[in-house]
Amino acid sequence: MNSGAVRASERQSVRASEREEREEREFADIFAREYRLGTNSAFFQGGVRVIHPQMNLNCKTLSFDVPEGSKRAQTMVAQDSVDFDLVDEKGQKIRGTGQKAVYTYNATAAGTNDLVELTGNAMLTMTNGSSFQNSIIILDRVNGKVMAPGKYVIHGVTTASASATNTVFSPKTRSKKKKSS
Numbered sequence: 001m002n003s004g005a006v007r008a009s010e011r012q013s014v015r016a017s018e019r020e021e022r023e024e025r026e027f028a029d030i031f032a033r034e035y036r037l038g039t040n041s042a043f044f045q046g047g048v049r050v051i052h053p054q055m056n057l058n059c060k061t062l063s064f065d066v067p068e069g070s071k072r073a074q075t076m077v078a079q080d081s082v083d084f085d086l087v088d089e090k091g092q093k094i095r096g097t098g099q100k101a102v103y104t105y106n107a108t109a110a111g112t113n114d115l116v117e118l119t120g121n122a123m124l125t126m127t128n129g130s131s132f133q134n135s136i137i138i139l140d141r142v143n144g145k146v147m148a149p150g151k152y153v154i155h156g157v158t159t160a161s162a163s164a165t166n167t168v169f170s171p172k173t174r175s176k177k178k179k180s181s
Contacts, residue, residue: 028052076103098122114141129157
């Protein structure tokens with residue numbers, strides 16, 4: 001009985017090391033009903049699901065291009081009922097929804113661009129429940145910025161202790177004394 005427990009423990013250890021190695025390589029698992037693979041591109045359609053160490057993505061269609069000699073997609077376009085969960089290097093999570101998400105990555109000597117442009121009823125939701133809506137939302141992942149040209153809507157969530165610090169009290173009105181005659 002004890003040897004079986006050791007074997008199970010060894011298997012878990014091997015699985016954990018495989019998972020860590022996989023995360024270091026940053027591969028993604030992609031599931032779809034149909035797909036077409038080209039030399040430097042791919043197209044997925046129908047119930048597309050992407051599982052990656054830094055992102056989970058669901059959409060109806062996904063296409064991406066990988067330039068020759070590159071190990072990383074430079075452009076990725078997810079369309080139709082897009083929803084994703086991103087995790088940054090600090091472990092902070094953000095959820096995004098929209099009709100289209102365009103990811104672009106470009107590293108040069110001058111700098112790195114790592115952008116996600118979300119359009120079509122775009123919304124970001126933070127782990128605390130607050131949300132950010134606009135017709136276009138751009139996530140600058142290198143600089144940790146969110147940009148939204150035009151009119152946007154922010155819905156915040158507060159805790160009981162935070163709401164107590166922002167409470168406004170109106171001054172009490174003085175009652176008028178009646179003159180006695």
